[in-house]
């Protein structure tokens with residue numbers, strides 16, 4: 001099973017592009033990572049991961065509501081003590097990643113600070129930052145293991 005699971009919810013592909021770049025970064029450090037659309041993610045997928053990154057774009061000053069439900073369900077997934085990260089694309093206010101990080105901390109996860117936010121469609125320099133987050137997650141997983 002992958003050690004890093006990246007779960008995203010993205011309406012037009014911007015946050016998805018971030019998730020794919022995070023996977024690329026982790027893979028470049030030889031850690032198995034997978035990006036999953038929230039719709040296809042089962043609680044077992046996150047249970048077996050060492051690190052979990054969660055991404056949502058900001059809609060109406062919040063994360064997308066299905067993602068909020070998904071995170072609330074993680075209380076059944078034994079994520080306490082796991083490494084976490086929050087990310088997402090936004091347009092003007094960008095609250096979602098901060099809200100995700102807060103929820104993950106409430107679940108007892110060790111969340112990387114600061115969260116990663118990109119305005120609208122990620123450009124090359126933004127994708128590089130996403131890759132850096134993937135590498136960072138991979139190094140932290142190695143240390144924890």
Ligand SMILES: Cc1cc2nc3c(=O)[nH]c(=O)nc-3n(C[C@H](O)[C@H](O)[C@H](O)COP(=O)(O)O)c2cc1C
Nearest residue numbers: 010011012013014015057060061090091092093094
């Ligand atoms: C109906 C609607 C509401 C939005 N509300 C917000 C908002 O409150 N704050 C913000 O920063 N961006 C807002 N956005 C912009 C999106 O977050 C932005 O387009 C983002 O890149 C979408 O990423 P995605 O393709 O991953 O969903 C909104 C967009 C739409 C269409």
